[in-house]
Amino acid sequence: MMLAVLLLVAIGLIIGIFIAGTVLSVISQLVIGLIIGGLARWMLPGPQSLGWFATALCGIVGSLVGGMLAHHVFGVQGLRETVLNVLCAMGVIWLLGRV
Numbered sequence: 001m002m003l004a005v006l007l008l009v010a011i012g013l014i015i016g017i018f019i020a021g022t023v024l025s026v027i028s029q030l031v032i033g034l035i036i037g038g039l040a041r042w043m044l045p046g047p048q049s050l051g052w053f054a055t056a057l058c059g060i061v062g063s064l065v066g067g068m069l070a071h072h073v074f075g076v077q078g079l080r081e082t083v084l085n086v087l088c089a090m091g092v093i094w095l096l097g098r099v
Contacts, residue, residue: 033060040089048097058096062089
């Protein structure tokens with residue numbers, strides 16, 4: 001009986017840590033996307049009619065595309081990866097503005 005209770009507690013802790021880690025990862029991606037998207041909007045000339053949520057989504061998409069390009073195509077990290085993330089986010093914002 002005691003072993004079953006300990007097993008259930010251990011499983012509950014593992015699931016709880018996984019859920020908490022996933023939630024924190026999503027929150028951090030949103031914050032990073034908002035920062036990258038904000039930088040991209042600031043650097044892109046002209047007015048953009050995007051709200052903060054669309055800006056965050058553009059930043060997240062730009063970060064994902066820029067990160068994949070940086071790692072798999074160019075093999076760079078650090079500041080060069082961040083610059084590529086911002087450039088990709090600028091491209092996404094520009095494309096969204098054209099639609």
